[in-house]
Amino acid sequence: MTQPQRVARPITFALSKGRIFDETLPLLQAAGIEVLGSPDSSRKLILPTNQDNLRIIIVRATDVPTYVQYGAADLGIAGKDVLHEHSEQHAGGLYQPVDLNIARCRMSVAVAQGFDYENAVRQGSRLRVATKYTRAAREHFASKGVYVDLIKLYGSMELAPLVGLADAIVDLVSTGGTLKANHLEEVEHIAAISSRLVLNQAALKTRQAELQPIIDALMQAAIEPSHN
Numbered sequence: 001m002t003q004p005q006r007v008a009r010p011i012t013f014a015l016s017k018g019r020i021f022d023e024t025l026p027l028l029q030a031a032g033i034e035v036l037g038s039p040d041s042s043r044k045l046i047l048p049t050n051q052d053n054l055r056i057i058i059v060r061a062t063d064v065p066t067y068v069q070y071g072a073a074d075l076g077i078a079g080k081d082v083l084h085e086h087s088e089q090h091a092g093g094l095y096q097p098v099d100l101n102i103a104r105c106r107m108s109v110a111v112a113q114g115f116d117y118e119n120a121v122r123q124g125s126r127l128r129v130a131t132k133y134t135r136a137a138r139e140h141f142a143s144k145g146v147y148v149d150l151i152k153l154y155g156s157m158e159l160a161p162l163v164g165l166a167d168a169i170v171d172l173v174s175t176g177g178t179l180k181a182n183h184l185e186e187v188e189h190i191a192a193i194s195s196r197l198v199l200n201q202a203a204l205k206t207r208q209a210e211l212q213p214i215i216d217a218l219m220q221a222a223i224e225p226s227h228n
C-alpha cells in the first residue's frame with residue numbers, strides 16, 4: 001500500500017482587515033497574487049489566493065506579530081506601532097521588517113482643546129495619559145523627563161480626555177478628523193508610522209525558495225510610486 005503524500009501547508013500570510021488589507025491588495029496584485037474573497041464580504045478567516053501554495057489569514061492587527069513569531073504564519077504585515085509594542089514582550093523570532101510604506105500615519109500626543117499642555121509640562125505636573133501604546137508613550141515621556149501615569153486602553157482613546165479619565169492620549173493620527181470631531185488637539189508628534197513586512201525566521205530558512213519571490217514582489221511593488 002502506498003503512503004499518502006505529505007503535502008506541505010501553503011505559505012501562510014497574516015493580514016488584518018481594514019486599511020492594512022486594503023492597502024496590501026494592490027501590492028499583491030502587482031505581484032500577480034489575487035486574494036480569493038475578502039474579509040468584508042465573508043466571515044472566513046482563511047482566504048485562498050490564485051496561487052496554490054499561498055493563503056491569507058485574517059487576524060487582529062495586534063496579533064499579526066504573534067502568528068508570525070510562532071510560525072503559524074510565515075509572513076505578515078503589521079504597523080510599526082504594533083511591532084514596537086510587541087517586541088517589548090517577545091524578543092526574537094521575527095525577521096527584519098521591511099518598510100512597505102503603506103497605512104501611513106503618525107503617533108501623536110493629543111489633549112482636550114483648551115488644555116494647556118505646554119504649561120503642564122513646564123510646571124512638571126504629573127500627567128495622566130491613556131493609550132494602547134504604553135511602551136511608546138512611556139519612552140516618549142521618559143525622554144522628555146515628564147512624569148506620567150499611564151492608563152492602558154484597547155480602543156477609542158479619544159474618549160478618555162472628554163470624560164476625565166486622562167489629561168492626554170497617545171494615539172495614531174492621519175487627517176486629524178477624528179481628533180477634531182471630538183474636540184481634541186494634537187500637541188506633539190512622537191513618530192512616523194507605516195506598515196512593515198515581517199517574516200518568521202525559521203520559515204525564511206526552510207522555505208526561502210517559496211518566500212523570496214513573494215518578498216521581492218512586495219518590496220518591488222512598494223517602491224513603485226503608484227502605490228505610495
Ligand code: ATP
Binds near residue numbers: 017018020078174
Ligand atoms: P482593531 O480595530 O482590530 O481594534 P486596530 O484599531 O489596531 O485594531 P486598525 O485601526 O485597522 O486596527 O489599524 C491597523 C494598523 O493600521 C495600525 O496598527 C496602524 O499601523 C495603521 N493605522 C491605524 N490608524 C491609522 C490611520 N488613521 N491612518 C493610517 N494608518 C493607520
Ligand code: MG
Ligand atoms: Mg480600529
